[in-house]
Amino acid sequence: MSDNRQTGLGPTKRVPWIPLTDTEITRAKQRAMLAVDVDQALTWHQTMLDLIAEELDDQDFTTRRMTALTISNRERKRAQARLHYKFDPRRRKAKLISADIAALRAKMENQAKLWRERFTPEVIAATAAAVERPATPKPRVRPSTRKAPVRREPMDEPAVFTRTLDGIDPIDIRMIKADTRLDLESATDEMVKSAYLAKGTPADVADQYVALLNGAKS
Structure with missing residues (x-):
């Protein structure tokens, strides 16, 4: 048994690496890797827009950005690591791999549509204009640590x-x-x-x- 700490999948049996010989499965696995990258790129783009919209000072912005970047990279690596199992014909039935390949095609078509909509010249221009708008520093407000009393009504516990x-x-x-x-x-x-x-x-x-x-x- 080996502790697969890099993939986040926990202990797994060590399986000797055998290159996939089925061309379709090999190409599908590579496209699935790309699909993960595209998902992360779209998510990261929105993350940055949200951070910019908060009009943070440079220190807070950098701290929040680096934290988000660390999480994004970790999620991407875990998602791509799972693909080694998902497209391994020695460990999964062919019909499941075939179904995943069909789902991958549909997913990538949807990704292409989202990409075209997200990065049109008009959207890029509007985003640039919003980023260039002079920022208005927001006063720091110390959050209250006092909790309002919660009125609890008797109720039946759900199953x-x-x-x-x-x-x-x-x-x-x-x-x-x-x-x-x-x-x-x-x-x-x-x-x-x-x-x-x-x-x-x-x-x-x-x-x-x-x-x-x-x-x-x-």
Whole structure:
């Protein structure tokens, strides 16, 4: 067992590296790496716009930017590290890899549309004008540490959903948890499926991941 600290996936069995021979899978894995980069670029662009809109002083801006950059790089590396498992035909069924390739095509088409909309000449010009507007320093306000009293009304406790993960492949658990960022023991099937649909995953593929959590074999 080795502690895979670089990928954030926890302990995994060491698998000898074998170059993928299926050209389509190899190219899909490379496109998936690019898709992660594009996602991060779009997110980073919005992060910077939000920071600029706050009109921070130079010290606060630099501190916030470097913190956001560290988080962005960490998320990108983790997302790309998961692709080595996701597109490995020795560890996953061909039908699941095929479904992921189809989902990847749809995702990249959507990314291209977002990119075209985000970086039109008109949008770039408007962004530049907003950035060049003289900043108005905002006074620093010390937040109050006093908490307002909370009035609690008696209510019935909602039923808590609990999922048992006994017998589920730990690799599947780590992959789905990393994809959805949910607590799989308390997340319902609908929550897991919704998380995949929000990422652009086709409904039938999302159902397959839910089935894995319910005992289906990958």
